[in-house]
Amino acid sequence: MTRALILLLVLLVPQVQAAIDTYEFSTPDRQERFSVLTDELRCPKCQNQNIADSNAPIANDLRREIYRMLEEGMSDDQIVDFLVDRYGDFVLYKPRFSAKTLVLWGGPVLFLLMGLVVLFGLLRKNRQAQITVRSSDKASAGANSPAAPLESLSDDEQQRLKQLLGEK
């Protein structure tokens, strides 16, 4: 456990440092926000890295811009808006809720609902089947009535059975 924790720390620390060592912030709060922002925003060029980790020139420029905006006293929302205005929703690892991203956000919920509907449908069917099996068990255990097994058949099936028997 401790070994795993140490390994985790060793792996995490250099990354955090890489992003902040070049800039000097006037307050620790800004430094903290800088690392959060560069962590959450995606580099437009390299595409699978965030702005903090990327070595692309554009990521470097964007780090500088984010630093400048933080020192100018802009809010996190203003900074994110600044980047979305220029690079689109793409820079957000966590896309905003809008008409364009509706499927993205709603999709999983929709699939969950569909799954639940199917699950409940199956459960209900299963339970009904068990009930009919039990009632037919009771019936056959009590009196050896020939009509009892008929109960476990649906209306259609009973009709069909009667038809078949009648035809014989």
Place this chain on the structure above:
Amino acid sequence: MKRFKLFIPLIIFVVIAGFLYKGLFLEKDILPSALLNKPFPEFSLPTVKDPTRKVSRQDLLGEVSLVNVWATWCPSCRVEHPYLVELARKEGIKIYGVDYKDEREQALRWLKQLHDPYVFSIEDADGRLGIDLGVYGAPETYLVDSKGVIRYKHVGVVDERLWHNTLKPLVEQLRKEEG
């Protein structure tokens, strides 16, 4: 009806597989511009050839034009350069350059050796205008109408095919709209 129900999972599978298959072949290097149909950003920067001359957004207005982001460190820019020279000479369209994060000396040598297709090249040494434009790599080319609104963005090399299939029809349409 019961039969149909059996096929629902298959239909869902086909739809999802279709989306994923399409996603595989999307050109994922190319982002749509967030600045489409928005005004070209304001700037005030020197030109490459004359550092004392400041140009601004005003200087791009008046007619449909191309704004081409280039740099001497960018190999694809060298590939497209001869075609830009040809475009400027033959097609009667103004091309403005944005010399993106470049060294002035090298840029001047480049323009001298390879010919200069640009009305002028804006010197964007620190890439600030590039950020306002949403540039994430060079070359990029923007089609700007006479009022300074960005109408199209192309990431990558401008070549004959792009000009004839995409840019030229758009330019002609814009010119017609503007009378």
